[in-house]
Amino acid sequence: MAAGPMKMRASLGAGFTDVRVLMTHPMETGLRKDADGKIVPQHFIQNLTVKMNGKTVIDAQISQAVSRNPVFSFRLKGGAKGDKIEVSWLDNHGESAAIEAAVA
Amino acid sequence: MNPLRRTLIAALAFAIARPLAALAAWNKEAFSAKTPGDALKGLGIGNATPSKDLQIEAPEIAENGAVVPIEIASAIAGTSALIVMIEKNPFPLTARFDFKEGALPFVKLNVKMGETSDVRVLAEAGGKYFTATQEIKVTIGGCGG
Amino acid sequence: MRRTALALALLAPAVWADPTPQDIQRIMQRDFHPRGQATMERVVQDGVQRVCTETHDRPPPDLAKALEADQMKTIVYPEGSLMGDWRRGEAIAQGGRGLTWNDKPGDPAGGSCYNCHELSPRELSHGTIGPSLRRFGSARGSSSEVQRYVYGKVYNAKAYNVCSQMPRLGASGTLTSAQIKDLVALLLDPASPVNE
């Protein structure tokens, strides 16, 4: 399951918006062998973007050393109920996925 | 010009040919580096000053190297990027987060650790670099059967 | 094991009226299936398992003594020194494989020692079900009597404490005689990290 589902929760914290996002991704290091002893090719997310109301607020580059099915928490300044948060990723195979949620 | 910007521009040029990768820069040189020193070189970082305002919240002992939670927060004014490096991993550079206007310099993520290692965090603020480390011991959990 | 059977006949009605270990055994024979090296004989309780189940691991002292004497007879001591190589012993103590349905029969097994015991101070990840064995040798020396005790205890822990939670690592065919000697060295060799 490469580009499987994503989940996100954006909630108001103490003066900031707390964003927690889950992604389905194997994050293969290229060092692991499968049950038949064959090397599983590298397959991992390289880029992450967090947008708030359409404006990019965080750009990230990550490596294969981020755990499988990545979980990230971020904090955005201010924020109000209903603000739109969007998180997207792009992996080394050119696959991508995105999720959008309103601040609750 | 620092290597990061050079890569960024290269990626931008590439993006014209491949719309899918639009705006996505991934610093191949730094992420392919096999030592922390080479990774810093790839990121264009020369000097970094130890700072207590750069906080790492992580367990000192992780029961499983496949998932090690790390929380990083910078109280250094003007922090625009946080970098995570696991010194003893085959490829130490693990993540770089660039925070624009509207984001706080905070992140929590789960990383893989091949063995007990120092985890080094760097913060960029106003063109200067700050650093902090924490050792995380990786142990064996469960019955091993 | 006639002694065991007799004692069981006396004990059975008093404890666990419903369901009995015999009932459980029948149900397990119906609900389990053999897989790999894990064959169905393994759900048939022997005297030790039966008595310990019946008595919640607290058998009457006389019965315990009798069963321990029976178990002592299973221990086969090899000729010559009982001290192997502590380095190999450390690897055996770390390993947790062996005798499960997905272990390949014939592959060397581990002793699972660290699962329950503290041994070398360098291994932080150790269990606490059994007592700490740190400095086991420095406290007791490595005389032939101590070697014989450690060898026997690893070979068949039930010979010393009949309802011990420790597996009968030699008697069950988990570890070879050479492996048990390596564990004796891990505990008793003055050069072993256990005795740091």
Added chain:
Amino acid sequence: MRLIAFAAALFASCAASAQDVGKEIQRYRQMVAEGSPAELFELPGEELWKKPQGPKNVSLERCDLGEGPGVLKGAYAHLPRYFKDADRVMDLESRLLYCMSTLQGRSRDEATARVFGSAERPSEFELLSIYIAGESRGVRIEPGMSQPKEKATYELGRALYFHRVGAWDFSCASCHGDEGKRIRMQELPVLYKPQYARPVIASWPAYRVSTSQVITLQWRMNDCYRQMRTPEPTFGSETTVALIHFLTVTARGEPYHGPGNKR
């Protein structure tokens, strides 16, 4: 290249005492639990629940998990329980198997060909369990305990818990029998006591971080018996259901707060 000068002394590691080790491992577990990917599997689980399958090409949506056909809210928190149609006590997984057979017309062999999946491909039972359990969040755990068969299953589970068996002479209580014990770094809950059973049972099924896999209580029973060096318990058998029932009854009253995270 210029080397960075680091104050090595600042980071000197020292041998941690046993108590610190325990505390740090607890902190590790807590931090891992805060970011559980388990809910990622709720969506594919829901799709599977609604997907027509088997010779009858119908979905499981009319499956009665005890609260009426198709009712998911709170169903998991009230299992295992007695089902009149099957005349036996069932846990979630054995009930799902029953519905696959009766509603979808699938054979037992086909439906159970792959009950435990992998990180790449979780099994049907794993995905369905995560989805269905998620529909019981906040509902108090209250398995059936009024029917005679429910009481008998509980007693059977209790006896199994203390039954010493297998090549290594273990019972469940060999590891889960005394307070404050660990295997390696893993603390061992004394599962026949309510205060330990409650938080544990309320977080199954779960995501297991060491293998990136979804795991269910049927898997837990199976893998414990594997490590007890017995033959394999049959999926959904009375033995496995009885143990799950015994543990769940011991945990009753706890609000369900899974699907959780395990080592």
